[in-house]
Amino acid sequence: MSNLNGKATHPTTSSKTDRFQGHDYYNVDDLLNEDHLLARDAVREWVKQEVSPIIESYSDRAECPKHLFKGLAEIGAFGPSLPAKYGCGGMDEIAYGIIMQELERGDSGIRSMASVQGSLVMYPIYRFGSEEQKMKYLPKLASGEMIGCFGLTEPDHGSNPSGMITNIRDDGDHVILNGAKMWITNSPVADIAVVWAKNEAGRIKGIIVEKGMKGFSAPEIHGKLSLRASITGELVFEDVRVPKANILPEVEGLKGPLSCLSKARYGIAWGAIGAAMDCYDSALRYSQERIQFGKPIGQFQLTQKKLAEMITEITKAQLLAWRLGTLANVGKATSAQISMAKRNNVHMALEIAREARQIHGGMGITNEYPIMRHMMNLETVLTYEGTHDIHLLITGMDVTGFNAFK
Amino acid sequence: MKLLVCVTQTPETTANISFNADNTEFNTTGVNFIMNPYDEWYALVRALELKEAQGGSVTIINVGPATNDTVIRKGLAIGADDAVRINAEPKSSMFVAKQISEYAKQGNFDMVISGKESIDYNGASVAAMIAEYLDLPFISFGTKMEVNENIAIINRDIEGGEEVVEVATPFVLSAAKGMAEQRIPNMRGIMMAKRKPLNIIEPVAFDDPVAVVGYTLPSAKSAVKMVDPEDMDELVRLLHEEAKII
Ligand SMILES: Cc1cc2nc3c(=O)[nH]c(=O)nc-3n(C[C@H](O)[C@H](O)[C@H](O)COP(=O)(O)OP(=O)(O)OC[C@H]3O[C@@H](n4cnc5c(N)ncnc54)[C@H](O)[C@@H]3O)c2cc1C
Numbered sequence: 001m002s003n004l005n006g007k008a009t010h011p012t013t014s015s016k017t018d019r020f021q022g023h024d025y026y027n028v029d030d031l032l033n034e035d036h037l038l039a040r041d042a043v044r045e046w047v048k049q050e051v052s053p054i055i056e057s058y059s060d061r062a063e064c065p066k067h068l069f070k071g072l073a074e075i076g077a078f079g080p081s082l083p084a085k086y087g088c089g090g091m092d093e094i095a096y097g098i099i100m101q102e103l104e105r106g107d108s109g110i111r112s113m114a115s116v117q118g119s120l121v122m123y124p125i126y127r128f129g130s131e132e133q134k135m136k137y138l139p140k141l142a143s144g145e146m147i148g149c150f151g152l153t154e155p156d157h158g159s160n161p162s163g164m165i166t167n168i169r170d171d172g173d174h175v176i177l178n179g180a181k182m183w184i185t186n187s188p189v190a191d192i193a194v195v196w197a198k199n200e201a202g203r204i205k206g207i208i209v210e211k212g213m214k215g216f217s218a219p220e221i222h223g224k225l226s227l228r229a230s231i232t233g234e235l236v237f238e239d240v241r242v243p244k245a246n247i248l249p250e251v252e253g254l255k256g257p258l259s260c261l262s263k264a265r266y267g268i269a270w271g272a273i274g275a276a277m278d279c280y281d282s283a284l285r286y287s288q289e290r291i292q293f294g295k296p297i298g299q300f301q302l303t304q305k306k307l308a309e310m311i312t313e314i315t316k317a318q319l320l321a322w323r324l325g326t327l328a329n330v331g332k333a334t335s336a337q338i339s340m341a342k343r344n345n346v347h348m349a350l351e352i353a354r355e356a357r358q359i360h361g362g363m364g365i366t367n368e369y370p371i372m373r374h375m376m377n378l379e380t381v382l383t384y385e386g387t388h389d390i391h392l393l394i395t396g397m398d399v400t401g402f403n404a405f406k
Numbered sequence: 407m408k409l410l411v412c413v414t415q416t417p418e419t420t421a422n423i424s425f426n427a428d429n430t431e432f433n434t435t436g437v438n439f440i441m442n443p444y445d446e447w448y449a450l451v452r453a454l455e456l457k458e459a460q461g462g463s464v465t466i467i468n469v470g471p472a473t474n475d476t477v478i479r480k481g482l483a484i485g486a487d488d489a490v491r492i493n494a495e496p497k498s499s500m501f502v503a504k505q506i507s508e509y510a511k512q513g514n515f516d517m518v519i520s521g522k523e524s525i526d527y528n529g530a531s532v533a534a535m536i537a538e539y540l541d542l543p544f545i546s547f548g549t550k551m552e553v554n555e556n557i558a559i560i561n562r563d564i565e566g567g568e569e570v571v572e573v574a575t576p577f578v579l580s581a582a583k584g585m586a587e588q589r590i591p592n593m594r595g596i597m598m599a600k601r602k603p604l605n606i607i608e609p610v611a612f613d614d615p616v617a618v619v620g621y622t623l624p625s626a627k628s629a630v631k632m633v634d635p636e637d638m639d640e641l642v643r644l645l646h647e648e649a650k651i652i
Contacts, residue, residue: 021420034476038483038596041440045590076593089593099593 018052020044020105020281025315031322032094039080039095043102046075051106055229056367059107062224064231066189068110069117073144077103077114079122086126086138093328097270097321105274108377109230115271116185117141119264121148121194124206127259128251133208137192149190149218151181151209151235152257158183159390160405162254166197166237168207168247175199175247177209177216177240183384187218187233194248195235196257206248206256215240226380228373262335265385266328269341270321272381273314275374276349279356280310282369286360297359306355313352317345336398343391350378407462407553407575409453410510411486412520412532413445414468414496415477419525429620432526441477443588444521444581446484451586453519454485456553463487465513469496469505475604482599483591489602494609498616499527503535508610510540516556516575522547522582530580537578545573549584 022044029037050071058065072078081096082088089095096118104111122141125133140146157163166179177197187193193209209216215238224232248256284307287298297303324341327333353375357364364371382388390405397403417423418438426433453464466481468474469492478489492505510518518540523530530546537544549568550561556575561568563582591599633641645652 034479035596035600037476038480038591038599039593041480042483042591042593042596049590074592075590076596080593084594084597090597091593095593 018048019285020048020052020278023277023280023311023314024318025311026319028315028318028322032098035091036095036098039091040098040102043075043077043099044105046071047102047106047110051103051110055107055110056370056373059109059228059373060367062222062228064109064113064189064229066231069113069147069189070144072103072110072114072117073142077118078142078144079118079126079138082118082122082126082138082142086122086134087142088122088138092325093266093333094322094325097267097325100267100271101274101277101321103274104271105278107229107373108271108275108381109227111267111271111274112185112227112230115264115267116150117148119267120150120260121192123263124150124194124248124251124256124260125208128206128248128256130245130249132245133248137208146191147186147189148192148194149184149186149235150257150260151184151187151193151195152261153181153183155180155182159387161196161257162204164196164198164204166195168197168199168205168242170200171241174241174243175207177207177237177242179237181235183221184218184233184235185230185384187235188220188231190218193218193235194260195237203252204254204256206251207242208246208248209235209237209240209242210246213240213242224380226376226378228376258335261385262338265342266324266333266338268381268385269317269324269338269345272342272345272349272378273317273321275378275381276310276314276317276345276352279349279353279371279374280307280314282371283307283310283356283359286363286369290361303359306359310352310355313348317348320344334398336394339386339391339394342385343388343395346378346381347388350375350382353378407456407460407517408513408515409456409462409464410506410513410515410518411445411450411453411464411466411481412468412506412518412536413450413466413477413481414442414502414521414524415439415470415474416442416524416526423623425621425623429622430618432621439473439477441480442521442524442526444523444525444583446481446521447588448581448583448585449519449521449579450481450484450486451589452551452581453517454589455586457487460553462516465490465515467492467506467509469494469502469609471495472606478604479596479599480591482602482604483595484589485595487602489604491604491606492609493606498614498618499529499531500535500616501612501614503532503539504612505609506532507536507539509607510536517558518542518576518578520578520580522580533578533580540576540578543573543577544579545571545577546580547582548579549582551579551581551585 076089080089080091084090168175168177191211195207195209217236218233220233287303288296290297320341357371393404418440421437424433457464464486466486467490496502520533545560547562548560552559560571
């Protein structure tokens with residue numbers, strides 16, 4: 001690569017050779033156990049081999065690297081904290097978080113493929129399903145033989161899911177499902193959908209809808225400028241007859257979907273650290289290699305300010321996630337605490353992506369470096385699983401006792 | 407088939423290398439360790455493939471302190487059945503070979519396999535010494551191995567070509583690139599590894615005839631000078647006056 005006067009001063013390596021190194025300014029590794037470290041290194045290695053070499057090209061083409069579903073399953077990224085009995089890892093919550101961190105270090109879309117499958121599809125079946133449902137679906141979902149998606153958001157009900165209009169009507173052994181879901185990760189490639197719909201009494205129930213059921217379709221949503229390597233679609237139900245045996249028996253009301261979202265948000269709080277670290281790592285290296293005014297740009301105070309603030313924020317986010325994980329391991333992480341971590345860490349990652357983009361100068365806007373892709377991805381992450389502002393309102397309600405939603 | 411795989415830990419390839427004040431010891435502060443890639447990718451994985459194809463067991467062995475346990479767990483997570491750690495500082499290749507061979511003597515192994523060398527000290531000598539202690543044939547730098555009953559056909563890279571050898575078990579092999587492909591441990595493997603036996607045994611007495619006198623770092627590489635591709639005269643001048651090679 002050369003600039004106009006023919007002098008090659010741009011570092012010649014790009015994100016195509018993934019030179020990522022983890023960053024651990026506060027020795028957070030000392031707080032982790034052997035499982036966590038082994039899991040972290042394994043997923044990092046997997047991402048370097050399977051994700052980094054292809055991700056820019058898939059993201060450019062807005063195509064989902066579907067072959068990675070199998071790889072994610074093999075490495076054990078689907079429901080790692082669910083029991084081994086169902087083909088899952090039986091790991092703790094910190095291990096799950098670290099896996100998400102490493103996947104999102106590769107790409108938020110790849111992490112989304114895994115968090116939807118694990119936290120939004122397998123988790124509700126595990127938590128609210130009957131034993132038959134668990135045995136029927138969980139091993140296949142864990143092994144990637146089946147892909148799932150989670151349908152909560154509707155075209156007219158995003159931040160306010162309780163207003164949903166998707167509904168089920170009793171029909172003997174079956175229910176009749178009608179309605180539409182929007183912005184559903186994995187939906188066009190999914191074999192099953194965990195759908196949240198209201199019954200005649202207006203209570204929200206979870207129901208497993210299978211691909212091929214009459215009246216069920218899942219068209220793809222095109223034109224996304226964010227999370228381009230993750231496939232997103234709608235779920236459309238026109239008088240779909242679903243056996244009652246597919247209803248998740250153990251839950252009713254909004255707490256069903258919200259408890260799944262808590263799981264996934266928890267993973268995002270960790271995942272965002274991965275994206276931030278990748279941006280920081282690239283910016284740090286670039287600042288040491290890029291020469292302007294006769295010196296590496298890392299020698300200028302303004303570049304140092306950016307890098308110093310980045311690593312400070314990453315370190316704070318790591319400690320927040322670690323503490324949250326420690327609470328989650330003993331079942332004590334509240335949904336409000338999870339909201340705080342999701343909001344803080346995703347925003348932190350987005351800010352770091354923006355600063356890192358500046359450090360890379362013009363190169364930062366190209367797909368030679370992962371920065372712009374992370375930045376665009378993080379715009380989705382800031383919004384899905386509860387928007388940045390909604391999480392603020394959750395914290396606000398938690399500390400004041402006043403509900404400012406309506 | 408009963409297989410013993412020697413694994414060691416080495417600093418990560420990006421680690422900063424430094425020594426203590428009198429240059430007699432490697433300074434491990436801040437250094438992350440990994441399993442020696444030749445042991446992990448080639449020796450261990452080929453052993454696992456043989457076990458999967460023909461049955462048997464794979465034991466991994468390491469000479470080192472308790473801090474090596476994470477690397478050993480990784481070997482178990484990749485698929486080894488059990489592990490042995492000989493609880494001692496691996497002071498020299500000969501010491502390590504002596505300890506491993508003492509253990510191997512009691513185990514009745516069909517093969518003892520290691521990586522061709524460790525990527526830190528690059529001695530490439532432990533496996534040869536084990537063979538010597540056990541009085542077994544030794545095949546070095548194997549890049550491919552097919553096994554039929556008790557006969558192994560092993561390819562070795564040699565200068566300008568390949569050598570193919572045949573050897574009957576038991577034997578000692580050092581494995582090089584080509585022997586197998588890296589396997590990344592999965593989450594189930596990592597969890598299962600916790601339940602696999604890791605036996606810690608004390609070393610046998612050994613009077614080591616080898617002692618390290620000191621280490622030095624290579625002299626720092628001088629900076630790269632960029633020359634404009636249009637400016638041939640400057641390039642010639644630099645090669646002549648500074649590099650003094652033309
Ligand atoms: C790529 C992608 C993948 C997704 N995957 C899934 C999935 O798999 N399953 C699923 O169910 N959903 C999914 N979603 C949907 C996502 O969760 C919603 O987009 C999100 O909840 C926001 O809903 P909305 O887009 O309708 O925005 P709205 O709810 O319309 O929000 C618009 C703006 O108004 C603000 N706002 C809303 N209410 C309030 C209030 N009371 N006070 C203050 N501000 C408010 C919001 O913060 C936001 O800034 C996905 C979204 C995207 C973009």
